[in-house]
Amino acid sequence: MNPEELHQLAEQHANTRTQIPHRIRVCAGTSCMGLHSDQLVSAVQRELKQHGHEKTCRVSGVGCMGLCSAGPLVAVDPDGILYQHVSETDISAIVASVGNAPLEQLRCPTDIPFFTHQKRVVLEHCGEIDPERIEDALAVGGYTALLKALTEMTPAEVITQVMRSGLRGRGGAGYPAGLKWTTVAKARNPRKFVICNGDEGDPGAFMDRGVMEGDPHRMIEAMAIAGYAIGANEGYFFVRGEYTTSVKRLRKAILQAERSGLLGANIFGTPFSFTLEVRIGAGAFVSGEETALIASIEGRRGTPNPRPPYPAEQGLWGCPTLINNVATLASIPPIINHGSEWYASMGTPNSKGTHVFALTGKVAHTGLIEVPLGTTLREVIFEIGGGIPNGHSFKAVQMGGPSGGCIPAEHLDTPIGYEDLQRIGAMIGSGGILVLDDTSSMVEVARFFMEFCMTESCGKCVPCRVGTVQMHNLLTRISTGAATTHDLALLESLCDLVQHTSLCGLGRSAPNPVLSTLRYFREEYEASLTSTPSNELIPLTARPPAPPTNGPNGKGA
Amino acid sequence: MKAARIAPPSDDKRWRVVDATMRRHGYHAHALIETLHATQESFGFLDEDALRYIAATLGVALSHAYGVATFYRRFTLKPRGARHTCVVCTGTACHLKGAPALLDALHRRIDNDPTNPPVSIMAARCLASCGLAPAVVFDGKVVGNLTPDLTIERIEKWLSDES
Amino acid sequence: MPSSVRVKTLRIDDLDVAGDEQQTIFDVAIEHDIPIPTLCHLDGLGAVGACRMCLVEVTNANQTRLQPACATPIEEGMQIVTNSPRLQEYRRMILELLFAEGNHVCAVCVSNGHCELQGLAQSVGMTHVRFPYHYPQRSVDASHRRFVVDHNRCVLCTRCVRVCDEIEGAHTWDLMGASSQTQVVTDLNQPWAEAETCTGCGKCIHVCPTGALFEKGHSVAEMHKRRQFLPYLRAMREREL
Numbered sequence A: 001m002n003p004e005e006l007h008q009l010a011e012q013h014a015n016t017r018t019q020i021p022h023r024i025r026v027c028a029g030t031s032c033m034g035l036h037s038d039q040l041v042s043a044v045q046r047e048l049k050q051h052g053h054e055k056t057c058r059v060s061g062v063g064c065m066g067l068c069s070a071g072p073l074v075a076v077d078p079d080g081i082l083y084q085h086v087s088e089t090d091i092s093a094i095v096a097s098v099g100n101a102p103l104e105q106l107r108c109p110t111d112i113p114f115f116t117h118q119k120r121v122v123l124e125h126c127g128e129i130d131p132e133r134i135e136d137a138l139a140v141g142g143y144t145a146l147l148k149a150l151t152e153m154t155p156a157e158v159i160t161q162v163m164r165s166g167l168r169g170r171g172g173a174g175y176p177a178g179l180k181w182t183t184v185a186k187a188r189n190p191r192k193f194v195i196c197n198g199d200e201g202d203p204g205a206f207m208d209r210g211v212m213e214g215d216p217h218r219m220i221e222a223m224a225i226a227g228y229a230i231g232a233n234e235g236y237f238f239v240r241g242e243y244t245t246s247v248k249r250l251r252k253a254i255l256q257a258e259r260s261g262l263l264g265a266n267i268f269g270t271p272f273s274f275t276l277e278v279r280i281g282a283g284a285f286v287s288g289e290e291t292a293l294i295a296s297i298e299g300r301r302g303t304p305n306p307r308p309p310y311p312a313e314q315g316l317w318g319c320p321t322l323i324n325n326v327a328t329l330a331s332i333p334p335i336i337n338h339g340s341e342w343y344a345s346m347g348t349p350n351s352k353g354t355h356v357f358a359l360t361g362k363v364a365h366t367g368l369i370e371v372p373l374g375t376t377l378r379e380v381i382f383e384i385g386g387g388i389p390n391g392h393s394f395k396a397v398q399m400g401g402p403s404g405g406c407i408p409a410e411h412l413d414t415p416i417g418y419e420d421l422q423r424i425g426a427m428i429g430s431g432g433i434l435v436l437d438d439t440s441s442m443v444e445v446a447r448f449f450m451e452f453c454m455t456e457s458c459g460k461c462v463p464c465r466v467g468t469v470q471m472h473n474l475l476t477r478i479s480t481g482a483a484t485t486h487d488l489a490l491l492e493s494l495c496d497l498v499q500h501t502s503l504c505g506l507g508r509s510a511p512n513p514v515l516s517t518l519r520y521f522r523e524e525y526e527a528s529l530t531s532t533p534s535n536e537l538i539p540l541t542a543r544p545p546a547p548p549t550n551g552p553n554g555k556g557a
Numbered sequence B: 001m002k003a004a005r006i007a008p009p010s011d012d013k014r015w016r017v018v019d020a021t022m023r024r025h026g027y028h029a030h031a032l033i034e035t036l037h038a039t040q041e042s043f044g045f046l047d048e049d050a051l052r053y054i055a056a057t058l059g060v061a062l063s064h065a066y067g068v069a070t071f072y073r074r075f076t077l078k079p080r081g082a083r084h085t086c087v088v089c090t091g092t093a094c095h096l097k098g099a100p101a102l103l104d105a106l107h108r109r110i111d112n113d114p115t116n117p118p119v120s121i122m123a124a125r126c127l128a129s130c131g132l133a134p135a136v137v138f139d140g141k142v143v144g145n146l147t148p149d150l151t152i153e154r155i156e157k158w159l160s161d162e163s
Numbered sequence C: 001m002p003s004s005v006r007v008k009t010l011r012i013d014d015l016d017v018a019g020d021e022q023q024t025i026f027d028v029a030i031e032h033d034i035p036i037p038t039l040c041h042l043d044g045l046g047a048v049g050a051c052r053m054c055l056v057e058v059t060n061a062n063q064t065r066l067q068p069a070c071a072t073p074i075e076e077g078m079q080i081v082t083n084s085p086r087l088q089e090y091r092r093m094i095l096e097l098l099f100a101e102g103n104h105v106c107a108v109c110v111s112n113g114h115c116e117l118q119g120l121a122q123s124v125g126m127t128h129v130r131f132p133y134h135y136p137q138r139s140v141d142a143s144h145r146r147f148v149v150d151h152n153r154c155v156l157c158t159r160c161v162r163v164c165d166e167i168e169g170a171h172t173w174d175l176m177g178a179s180s181q182t183q184v185v186t187d188l189n190q191p192w193a194e195a196e197t198c199t200g201c202g203k204c205i206h207v208c209p210t211g212a213l214f215e216k217g218h219s220v221a222e223m224h225k226r227r228q229f230l231p232y233l234r235a236m237r238e239r240e241l
Helices: A003-019 A030-034 A037-050 A088-097 A134-139 A144-152 A155-165 A177-186 A207-214 A216-230 A244-259 A290-297 A326-330 A332-338 A340-344 A377-384 A418-423 A442-456 A462-479 A485-501 A505-509 A512-527 B014-024 B029-043 B048-058 B062-071 B092-096 B099-111 B148-162 C025-031 C085-101 C116-123 C159-168 C203-207 C229-240
Strands: A022-027 A057-062 A074-077 A081-083 A193-198 A234-239 A275-280 A321-325 A354-361 A367-372 A394-399 A405-408 A432-437 B084-089 B119-124 B136-138 B141-143 C007-012 C015-020 C055-060 C063-068 C079-081 C147-150 C173-176 C183-186 C213-215
Touching (some): A003 A134, A003 A144, A022 A037, A030 A207, A030 B141, A037 A057, A037 A088, A074 A088, A134 A244, A155 A177, A155 A216, A155 A332, A177 A216, A193 A216, A193 A290, A207 A216, A207 A244, A216 A234, A216 A244, A216 A275, A216 A332, A234 A244, A244 A275, A321 A326, A326 A332, A354 A377, A354 B092, A377 A432, A394 A442, A394 A512, A405 A512, A442 A462, A442 A505, A442 A512, A462 C085, A485 A505, A485 A512, A485 C085, B014 B029, B014 B048, B048 B062, B062 C173, B062 C183, B099 B119, B099 B148, B119 B148, C085 C116, C159 C203, C203 C213, C203 C229
Parallel strands (some): A193 A234, B084 B119
Antiparallel strands (some): A354 A367, B136 B141, C007 C015
């Protein structure tokens, strides 16, 4: 494909869209699919056919629209009228209303803060386009950033834009993306790789899934731009095995892009060639760690290795490798299209741009949201999230999953930023925001995450493998009221040990949920201690509870 | 390229899928996980014959293949016994909204069943359907906003359909 | 191998030292008689940095980190502390965790008196274990004609896995499972006697730091391990290169 063809195609597809005045979008995100929204798509198709509306109205299954708690969601364009909790029996009325007055009883208001307070950059086309059609992606400007990068910019200029945008890694650590790109670009090796880390495994996080499912072509475009910038011609999507829809859509999108000449040899007639493959994770949380992820792609046990060497110097098959999170990469095309200054104008001085979050827990509106960094937690929970339902009150918000921490009410006005949250003992993490109300026990929350880390430990280094079992045991003792002050002291010294001596990030961050709940809710721990130290040993379970499993045998044989 | 390839353990047609996967990756050792995926999907589990065949074809050590097959949770070494599967999400949001109660109810209902449990109950890491919390996958279909009663209702339906 | 060796200078404890850039902190420390405790590391085998006993405080460019000495290449200007009170406390706790994890009963062990785990515990002054013992149910495989693996005493250092793969080239051993369920296995987790890839060379026996791998015919405290072959083999291989 050459540049003119891309413009022509984009125009042509945009025109086709305008020729059919109406469109019904059915959310085919995971949450709505769980409520059988796929059946709604076929119901709309049937209905349109039956009434001969096929020429004036089309139907698309689209990626996540965001407000999962109101699903299944259906939208009618061009007015963008949104319907909530739609069932199959509502479809004929919805189809009949197209071009007429909207159905008030089903309507989901779109002027609520949940929609108006968001700033969608990464998610701009999620929920708008049919992710399984490249035509839809082209019609909204897909691949124009790649065209711009390849034909108007040098690799160094692309990196400068990423550097100046202030974009930081969205996987959790917040490492400046531009710096990472520079390191790999400077590595002297004829063979390099780009890997998109889509092994999203934090419980309560589904941002990456939303993007990969909702706008797969953007991911391909971003990978190709990254490859061009750092001098790599091969890339891998490493996707969590449970995300079958993401895998399916990415594979389909790769095929479409290859057929259109947007992947492969001499893209846009330039000397740049790029190929992409999807690798499916086999079910190990630790595979999200960069060195473990590389081991997984290489067909080995996904256990982390000491750094240095860093993957940027010696990664996949010993070659310099750039590993970026899904949301990091998805921010690249708009940065190239609109410029780094535009991106850097959003956010705070140290945390620029927007961030996608998965808002869940005891909050009225749950779902996928995107806000500029610097937005306060209060805005996210009480405006966008609509506050705490069922007459309960806010107690804490857990951010960053098993690696993150709990934030109490007194810090609700903290702007969401990497350093801002770190200062109060939490972290952005990968983007899960879990709201807890007054019915939640903080010791239990800490125990829940420790159980996760214990079963997800790869077993390689001693502090994480054994320390998490011991900490889980102590937390269980505390939550059952069998622990003494001595146990609490032991727990704290274990936190210190595991945090500082573990091999990888999983182990080093495993104590975070305990440390942050101890910091703000110590009285809850102390209240459940027993004053009489008994010599009676609570038997430590010889084996930890069987790890949650997708197969009957668990991890072991 | 290795000269002679060993034959699959049986003339089961599903081995073609496994062979095709290994061929696509040039019979490289790094195709191990992809090949195990293909085998797991085709046969539902990885038995000793499969591991031996794959290890020999890809030129990896038996213990290495075994180590990889037991490290990752998606691989299982034994076939599923039950006729139905019921996977309870134990992600944070589901946990908070009552997943433990669902598991309890399920275990009470099924474990009391004397022989050969018809339903295999499993717990999964976050299904990323937090908007539906608590969610359960009944035979591959996600169902959300469940209560213990609603969950048992579905199980009873399976059981009554069978009898 | 590069023709010219680049030399880096650094400071370990109170000593200014130099080493070539291919060396690790541990290599350089040993050359200068600075002891650093190790468990999973063994001269002649690839480093994995798993046991965390050899962690040292490394200050470089005003940042202090704990790094495994066995797996960290030296860098110009590094300031290294090998034995601070904090490191001593961490090492003691790591050993306590190991003792709590397995079933280590020195009094009845073939390696009593010659055990690296026991030796480390003595050298760091570990007098008792503060953590509850796991008392795991683990098996003993005595099927092999000459050798025994007692999983109760295994600390998962993976020396046997590495020596079998890197030196003997048999790769009979590997790890199975994950988290606290990890275990060493022969071939497809078969009884050792049935593991067809095992050459019976016995290298794994002699690199094992504890009594987890031993030769039959030895009673309590009788199992002495001989590892002279490793540096010798490594030297021979380097000469060939």
